[in-house]
Amino acid sequence: MTEMRYVHAVTQALRDSMEADPAVVVLGEDIASAGGSFKATRGLLDAFGPQRVIDTPISEAAITSASVGMALTGLKPVVEIMFMDFITLSMDALVNQAAKARYMFGGQGSVPMVLRTPHGGGLSAGPQHSQCLEAWLAHIPGLKVVCPSIPQDVYSLLRAAISDPDPVMFIEHKGMYASKGLVDTSLNVGIGEARIARAGRDATLVTYGAAVPVCLKAAEQLAKECVEVEVIDLRSLQPWDKATVLESLSRTHRAVVVHEAVQAFGAGAEIVATIADEGFDELDAPVLRVAAPFMPAPFASSLEAGYAVTVERVIGAVRKTLA
Structure with a gap:
């Protein structure tokens, strides 16, 4: 490697x-x-x-x-x-x-x-x-x-x-x-296969791209509160690995979907809808989303910081679904 x-x-x-x-x-x-x-x-x-x-x-x-x-x-x-x-x-x-x-x-x-x-x-x-x-x-x-x-x-x-x-x-x-x-250049990864970036038992974070390290940092901080969050890196959006997501949900019974893109009509909406359709009986709380607001990305760094998905926002969503 x-x-x-x-x-x-x-x-x-x-x-x-x-x-x-x-x-x-x-x-x-x-x-x-x-x-x-x-x-x-x-x-x-x-x-x-x-x-x-x-x-x-x-x-x-x-x-x-x-x-x-x-x-x-x-x-x-x-x-x-x-x-x-x-x-x-x-x-x-x-x-x-x-x-x-x-x-x-x-x-x-x-x-x-x-x-x-x-x-x-x-x-x-x-x-x-x-x-x-x-x-x-x-x-x-x-x-x-x-x-x-x-x-x-x-x-x-x-x-x-x-x-x-x-x-x-x-x-x-x-x-x-x-x-x-x-x-490892010899390792094969198939399109449509998610990976479990961090194992957990209390809630599932479903994410991809640049939101993955944000979710991992959130999970690290939540672990200090004895909250163990599973982080799933989808890696592919089409096709996406719903089997891995639903299997995780069957163990944690709570889910938050996180992505950097605008929340409205985003990839997270499809994931939430699938969970509601095929994993509803496993849910102990509503599925939440953390994403960008419905507006163009700001230019100013101070405004962009408020637009972005942050560790604090992810932690807040996990706490809400556990409440």
Whole structure:
């Protein structure tokens, strides 16, 4: 095992996938000689050349549409969209083409492409560079959505996404790129498999992405009060591992869903609805949500701190569900 940063796990997964399969190509804005805005593709141009590491024009619609065509004709493109906010410009290619190709071709064709994009706040990047739009993508049949929180899962799930025969949205968090963790490059993680980041008996925290370390810190503080909270890192939102969530609920009988994205109509709403539908008999208290308010992400760091999901807010929700 090797310790590496979150962003370097991205780079290593791309490098290893490209070495293993000549059909894998990488494309996006400034991803070649510049190595991408967050340097996730640094060094790949020198290793694989301009035919496989491709700088594109500043047109997310063109990049994504070209990638769909590549995927339909034998390549395995990995697209980088500089900020998740800009995925709005890619939606026709993603929603109307990539997601529906297998269905419309009667299973005779597929789109083995990956779209990588960083989401999230914490960097005072403002309302047009801080959004978490994963719920949009998880709502579309035909798209898979992955959102890892630790370097190991970044590496393993990106390798799995590149090997997948269908389009995968691989969502990273720009505020976590510098975080470190051990990575075993031989470890396989399947899309749709959650992990129990911390075991507990009194309540279940269901979360993903940058909210995972927040929930783990909350669990550590609650442990000092003899409250043992289980933390489930979903890792994938589509498909999501409801079996693991329901199994945890059967032991703790209380649940709080936590995500950085806006609460209204977010991924948490689907999880809560599933718990209410399939796990209702196990509940000893209402399921609560902790998420962002229904407003654009603020630019000012002082306002963004109030907008963000915090340890204190998570602790408050757990205490409420235990009351």
